[in-house]
Amino acid sequence: MINNELSKHAVLSQWIKENIENNTFKIGEKIPSENELASRFMFSRQTVRQAIGTLVAEGILVREHGRGTYVSLPGKKASAEKAMRIGVITTYLDDYVFPSIIHGIEEILTDNGYTLSLGITHNRPSDEENCLIQIMQSGVDGLIVEGTKSALPNPNGRLYEQIKEKHLPIVFINGYYRGYNDSYIILDDVKAGEMLTDILIDNGHSLIGGIFKSDDLQGIGRYEGLLKSIKKNNLTVNDSSIIWYTTEDFSYFFEGRMDKIILDRLNGVTGVVCYNDLVAAALVRLLKRNGKSVPEDLSIVSVDNSFLAKHMVCNLTSIVYPGKKIGKKAAQLLLQHINHSQKPEHVILEPYVKIRDSVKKLP
Amino acid sequence: MINNELSKHAVLSQWIKENIENNTFKIGEKIPSENELASRFMFSRQTVRQAIGTLVAEGILVREHGRGTYVSLPGKKASAEKAMRIGVITTYLDDYVFPSIIHGIEEILTDNGYTLSLGITHNRPSDEENCLIQIMQSGVDGLIVEGTKSALPNPNGRLYEQIKEKHLPIVFINGYYRGYNDSYIILDDVKAGEMLTDILIDNGHSLIGGIFKSDDLQGIGRYEGLLKSIKKNNLTVNDSSIIWYTTEDFSYFFEGRMDKIILDRLNGVTGVVCYNDLVAAALVRLLKRNGKSVPEDLSIVSVDNSFLAKHMVCNLTSIVYPGKKIGKKAAQLLLQHINHSQKPEHVILEPYVKIRDSVKKLP
DNA sequence: ACAAAAAAGATGTACGTACAAGTTGATATA
DNA sequence: TATATCAACTTGTACGTACATCTTTTTTGT
Numbered sequence: 174m175i176n177n178e179l180s181k182h183a184v185l186s187q188w189i190k191e192n193i194e195n196n197t198f199k200i201g202e203k204i205p206s207e208n209e210l211a212s213r214f215m216f217s218r219q220t221v222r223q224a225i226g227t228l229v230a231e232g233i234l235v236r237e238h239g240r241g242t243y244v245s246l247p248g249k250k251a252s253a254e255k256a257m258r259i260g261v262i263t264t265y266l267d268d269y270v271f272p273s274i275i276h277g278i279e280e281i282l283t284d285n286g287y288t289l290s291l292g293i294t295h296n297r298p299s300d301e302e303n304c305l306i307q308i309m310q311s312g313v314d315g316l317i318v319e320g321t322k323s324a325l326p327n328p329n330g331r332l333y334e335q336i337k338e339k340h341l342p343i344v345f346i347n348g349y350y351r352g353y354n355d356s357y358i359i360l361d362d363v364k365a366g367e368m369l370t371d372i373l374i375d376n377g378h379s380l381i382g383g384i385f386k387s388d389d390l391q392g393i394g395r396y397e398g399l400l401k402s403i404k405k406n407n408l409t410v411n412d413s414s415i416i417w418y419t420t421e422d423f424s425y426f427f428e429g430r431m432d433k434i435i436l437d438r439l440n441g442v443t444g445v446v447c448y449n450d451l452v453a454a455a456l457v458r459l460l461k462r463n464g465k466s467v468p469e470d471l472s473i474v475s476v477d478n479s480f481l482a483k484h485m486v487c488n489l490t491s492i493v494y495p496g497k498k499i500g501k502k503a504a505q506l507l508l509q510h511i512n513h514s515q516k517p518e519h520v521i522l523e524p525y526v527k528i529r530d531s532v533k534k535l536p
Numbered sequence: 537m538i539n540n541e542l543s544k545h546a547v548l549s550q551w552i553k554e555n556i557e558n559n560t561f562k563i564g565e566k567i568p569s570e571n572e573l574a575s576r577f578m579f580s581r582q583t584v585r586q587a588i589g590t591l592v593a594e595g596i597l598v599r600e601h602g603r604g605t606y607v608s609l610p611g612k613k614a615s616a617e618k619a620m621r622i623g624v625i626t627t628y629l630d631d632y633v634f635p636s637i638i639h640g641i642e643e644i645l646t647d648n649g650y651t652l653s654l655g656i657t658h659n660r661p662s663d664e665e666n667c668l669i670q671i672m673q674s675g676v677d678g679l680i681v682e683g684t685k686s687a688l689p690n691p692n693g694r695l696y697e698q699i700k701e702k703h704l705p706i707v708f709i710n711g712y713y714r715g716y717n718d719s720y721i722i723l724d725d726v727k728a729g730e731m732l733t734d735i736l737i738d739n740g741h742s743l744i745g746g747i748f749k750s751d752d753l754q755g756i757g758r759y760e761g762l763l764k765s766i767k768k769n770n771l772t773v774n775d776s777s778i779i780w781y782t783t784e785d786f787s788y789f790f791e792g793r794m795d796k797i798i799l800d801r802l803n804g805v806t807g808v809v810c811y812n813d814l815v816a817a818a819l820v821r822l823l824k825r826n827g828k829s830v831p832e833d834l835s836i837v838s839v840d841n842s843f844l845a846k847h848m849v850c851n852l853t854s855i856v857y858p859g860k861k862i863g864k865k866a867a868q869l870l871l872q873h874i875n876h877s878q879k880p881e882h883v884i885l886e887p888y889v890k891i892r893d894s895v896k897k898l899p
Numbered sequence: 900a901c902a903a904a905a906a907a908g909a910t911g912t913a914c915g916t917a918c919a920a921g922t923t924g925a926t927a928t929a
Numbered sequence: 930t931a932t933a934t935c936a937a938c939t940t941g942t943a944c945g946t947a948c949a950t951c952t953t954t955t956t957t958g959t
Contacts, residue, residue, distance in 0.1 A: 180942060206909055217944045222910090230593040238910050239951030258653065258674055266642070267635040267860075269843065276630045279656050283666060288674045290621065291652045293642050303646060311621055311651045454847060480632065484817060485847045497630075543912060569939060580914045585940090601940050602921030 185224035260308035264296040269479040277500020298328040315342040323348030342510035348390040365524040366398020369474040373444035377535030382414035382442035427455035447475040468533035488529035548587035623671035627659040632842040640863020661691035678705040686711030705873035711753040721883040728887040729761020732837040736807035740898030745777035745805035790818035807835040813844040831896035851892035
């Protein structure tokens, strides 16, 4: 080569690439034959073969003896190669419910020869962005995602659209972004909130408070359930008895400095619906610090039925959070999407409650 | 081709492959030049180029213009390509300590642009085998492994040797297989057992029992520490007061059917060193079922300082298990191995104990 | 109308030539 | 001695030819 320009085969392979991206050569369809390209570009057939050869090596084209050269399907290459992998992105891991979800996912995946890549977002959209980019770059066949801050508008919308463009199957758990018609698996949080509130009311409570997380759909849903139950039973709710917190201020809220404010806001209330066992445990400790006990001074109900619910000073009445079931279901659904690419499916699991002794029966 | 034999270029590329596997062509070194191979095999240079070309596409060889063709280094290809990944294999996940380990690992890895592939063995060697095969096939740059049944001879030794042959860095956590000089990070379990026993003895206890897991090194180590403390304080231990269990029979042991036997074996004992908080919690429930309480009737010390230790009916005195620290350290060590391939390092973390109120002071 | 055979057209293998371009070490020169 | 040059060897590009092999379409024979 006398000049600094690209070699002929490089020019040709780039030209083919561009035509694929322009959708001139559509995926799965045949590109012009070697001889035609040779005569069209006035290159020798060997040079054309070299150009096509590099694209075949990259997995962009597929040669079929006697038939022609075709634009390869995006998923085809990975599945034809070796071990398949799917990405799992959760908000936390060292909280109590997540391991069971991952465990459920892992069980299904290994049974089907898949490996699991894990990312943790700490419920921060910026971390979610990093996780998505990293995991996608490393090449996965599908994603199971617990979205960050699912109650707020999706901050990584652009990324999720890119995923869709790549035809990468995705299943959301514990929440979903409104407006995207993706598969998701959630617990019926409204029902859960309603069931818990019903229990308090059935035990004679009429002034009911709540502590909820405001930045994910689960918190909103459980609060909605509380309202539903209150309305159904012709009671009213005092807005100041509903305490909202976000991911960022949880530890700040319950570490002692806010004790007075919280107790004041729950003043008069006899039963509290807690977002989850972690909140319930924090509330129990808060009450203990201030000389009060559960259920004598305050009844508490909660969601998750975790370690905490079983082993705390006062055993919590708690909605069973079927983490493993959700994980398994999510993995099964994703594998269906990968293998048969069917319509999005929305699974809403019915909650059921484990009654313990954190609710006092009022006369 | 008139016959059913392999094509010439296929013969040649296979021949080169075999020579690499035979170590005739050593990694990083030059293979014979195209012209030499052509004349040696009586093939044309184009045919030789085709043979080499396929191996280059597979990442086995690297061509360098003007210099020659070299056998590529195994790690080179992956790192030159795209996202890097390391495999993490743990025994469990839905137990309480593992999420913190994973969390620590994940933190370091994402900071360095790595992704994490997860496998769970349930402490079963057969599952470990599957995990290792799957994760290795999917291509990782290194492994962090919590070996199954580390107290027993390594059942997947052949696999671990294969890993070594591939020069794949590996770091063990919570245990290691004797005889393999690999990097590992463990808590000083002997010291942990000794410290716990010391606490009981310092509080006036002289008849001390223990419940330990027999199939991993941690159990053995903690028992060894107990013996050390007993000996140091000129006491003796009654062998029947030391209860051993294995992974498989944990639930069977503590579900109720064995209550009498266990209580009988702990008869006379005033303090018990438990393998971990899970065992301690099970023991507390067992005692409660049988009308006894902690620490009034029996003092208990344990390892992990988990959720359970903090929230149980009786707050446990427990050795702090620094899961996140172990995870972070393991990831850092592995990255060092990947980038600078240095000697194996053995990190033994000093335990420290969180005193709570599960030990009664005897006169 | 159907089936077998032939033709046409695609990729696969294999050899050949020629020259370009990068790398290395030996040689000649200052 | 240091430096520049050159020769030898390496891989890279490009064209050419010939035939094999597989697939699809067309033709032909019944």
